[in-house]
Amino acid sequence: MSGQHQADGTVANPVIPGFHPDPSICRVGDDYYLVCSSFEYFPGIPVFHSRDLVNWSQIGNALDRPSQLRLPRDMPSSAGIYAPTLRHHNGRFWLIVTNVGAAGNVLFTATDPAGPWSDPLPLPGVPGIDPDLAWDEDGTCWCTVAGISQLRLDPVTGENLSEPERTWSGAPGAQAPEAPHLYRIGDYWYLLIAEGGTERGHCVSIARGDSPTGPFEPCPANPILTHRSTHHPIQNTGHADLVQAPDGSWCLVLLGARPGGGTPGWHVLGRETFLVPVSWVDGWPVVGDLELEMPAPGWPLAPVPQVPTREDFDQAELHPQWISVRERRAELCGTEERAGWLTLHAAGGSLDEPDAVFVGRRQQHRSCRVRTLVDAYAGRGGLAVRLDEQHHYEIEADAGEVRVFARIGPLRTEVAVRSLPVGPVVLGVDIAPAPPQDARTGPDLLSFGVEEPDGTFTVLGTLDGRYLSTEVAGGFTGRVIGMYAASGTVHFDWFDYETEQPR
Numbered sequence: 413m414s415g416q417h418q419a420d421g422t423v424a425n426p427v428i429p430g431f432h433p434d435p436s437i438c439r440v441g442d443d444y445y446l447v448c449s450s451f452e453y454f455p456g457i458p459v460f461h462s463r464d465l466v467n468w469s470q471i472g473n474a475l476d477r478p479s480q481l482r483l484p485r486d487m488p489s490s491a492g493i494y495a496p497t498l499r500h501h502n503g504r505f506w507l508i509v510t511n512v513g514a515a516g517n518v519l520f521t522a523t524d525p526a527g528p529w530s531d532p533l534p535l536p537g538v539p540g541i542d543p544d545l546a547w548d549e550d551g552t553c554w555c556t557v558a559g560i561s562q563l564r565l566d567p568v569t570g571e572n573l574s575e576p577e578r579t580w581s582g583a584p585g586a587q588a589p590e591a592p593h594l595y596r597i598g599d600y601w602y603l604l605i606a607e608g609g610t611e612r613g614h615c616v617s618i619a620r621g622d623s624p625t626g627p628f629e630p631c632p633a634n635p636i637l638t639h640r641s642t643h644h645p646i647q648n649t650g651h652a653d654l655v656q657a658p659d660g661s662w663c664l665v666l667l668g669a670r671p672g673g674g675t676p677g678w679h680v681l682g683r684e685t686f687l688v689p690v691s692w693v694d695g696w697p698v699v700g701d702l703e704l705e706m707p708a709p710g711w712p713l714a715p716v717p718q719v720p721t722r723e724d725f726d727q728a729e730l731h732p733q734w735i736s737v738r739e740r741r742a743e744l745c746g747t748e749e750r751a752g753w754l755t756l757h758a759a760g761g762s763l764d765e766p767d768a769v770f771v772g773r774r775q776q777h778r779s780c781r782v783r784t785l786v787d788a789y790a791g792r793g794g795l796a797v798r799l800d801e802q803h804h805y806e807i808e809a810d811a812g813e814v815r816v817f818a819r820i821g822p823l824r825t826e827v828a829v830r831s832l833p834v835g836p837v838v839l840g841v842d843i844a845p846a847p848p849q850d851a852r853t854g855p856d857l858l859s860f861g862v863e864e865p866d867g868t869f870t871v872l873g874t875l876d877g878r879y880l881s882t883e884v885a886g887g888f889t890g891r892v893i894g895m896y897a898a899s900g901t902v903h904f905d906w907f908d909y910e911t912e913q914p915r
């Protein structure tokens with residue numbers, strides 16, 4: 413799930429690979445907690461824990477009850493949950509976030525970040541997206557949002573105590589000043605923002621002032637982090653949050669993308685969470701080198717248990733890594749109807765529809781091998797790689813046949829069909845970077861097939877991965893690989909996700 417130690421003493425970045433954008437972090441004692449955006453998926457807002465900033469394990473999803481997260485059927489993909497901020501104050505965890513297209517800005521609290529989290533407190537006077545929370549010495553709570561503007565908030569009632577006022581907004585004319593985080597560090601208040609848009613021009617900038625409302629003096633070295641106009645393998649770097657380790661050293665967590673293939677490059681894993689060290693010079697943060705191989709930090713690393721490669725579906729509760737599209741209804745999806753199997757009942761919608769019955773996990777590695785044992789005697793369903801309703805590939809079984817489909821924008825095509833013997837079948841997909849050929853080579857190849865009784869994998873169709881990339885599909889998410897039911901009832905005995913890569 414997370415960054416790993418390598419034999420040469422380096423650690424692997426991203427520390428949380430796959431579609432985990434807009435990281436926000438806080439530390440309480442020796443424990444770090446981190447949350448990410450989750451858009452149209454339910455449960456929402458994955459919560460991670462670490463003791464060393466490198467090895468992270470998912471301890472839950474903050475929004476795991478329908479009373480906390482409603483994602484209406486007509487809400488498009490890549491709307492929903494944007495850019496949470498996680499803070500610890502007065503013995504409580506505070507999570508402020510925007511539900512774009514539904515509840516707007518809302519606030520949740522918890523005493524344990526693993527949950528349960530409260531129901532949402534509406535914040536009707538907080539405009540826009542990317543809300544941040546900071547408390548000053550007299551207990552005033554400042555809420556800063558994209559744009560960049562700032563207001564005083566009563567975090568208990570949700571009421572504004574002042575009107576939003578424009579504050580420092582980055583380089584004049586720069587696109588999309590957003591992702592603000594306000595901190596008291598030493599003698600100054602610092603306002604950290606992202607600008608340039610979340611694509612290749614993305615960057616991180618900072619300003620400081622004597623009070624939480626400024627006036628703010630921009631750092632002369634702004635942007636303090638960007639990979640724009642470079643060939644760096646990590647692109648789109650921005651949307652950062654600062655954290656201090658117990659030994660006094662500092663780090664940034666941020667989002668970045670890893671485009672692959674020829675030009676213009678396609679990223680398929682979404683925007684991922686990276687870690688980079690920060691030092692301070694003359695009261696300004698200086699960001700270290702952000703690399704895929706990171707020098708191990710100076711403090712001890714404490715590996716956490718990795719998520720097993722096989723999910724057996726023998727527990728009543730699914731591991732928090734499993735996500736569904738917009739909602740997960742217990743009567744349509746569960747492990748108790750047929751013991752040891754995940755049972756999905758189609759609700760009428762295929763993967764092209766917003767109410768698809770789907771349970772998946774993020775693709776986190778450029779190369780991976782996925783298999784699932786499917787029993788589709790009473791329905792039709794299978795294994796899908798999903799970007800959104802208009803961009804997905806799948807291998808689908810029914811009682812007698814298996815088919816590979818590609819949905820790319822308005823086009824849907826059957827790529828292959830083969831008859832099946834009676835009984836459950838292992839469906840699979842192998843994903844690997846595409847061998848470079850010319851400037852037009854896509855990022856990767858996805859080979860869908862069935863496993864024969866002797867264990868060999870027969871590929872029925874190999875598809876270019878560019879059509880399941882953010883550059884083609886648009887939006888803010890990344891690939892999710894999972895199981896679905898398109899009609900009737902489909903059972904899944906197990907699901908394997910294997911990779912030989914650290915990231």
Ligand code: 6LW
Pocket residue numbers: 433434449494495541542590591606609610650651667888
């Ligand atoms: C988020 C904004 C951004 O609200 O993308 O990269 C938006 N930053 O801050 C969606 O993740």
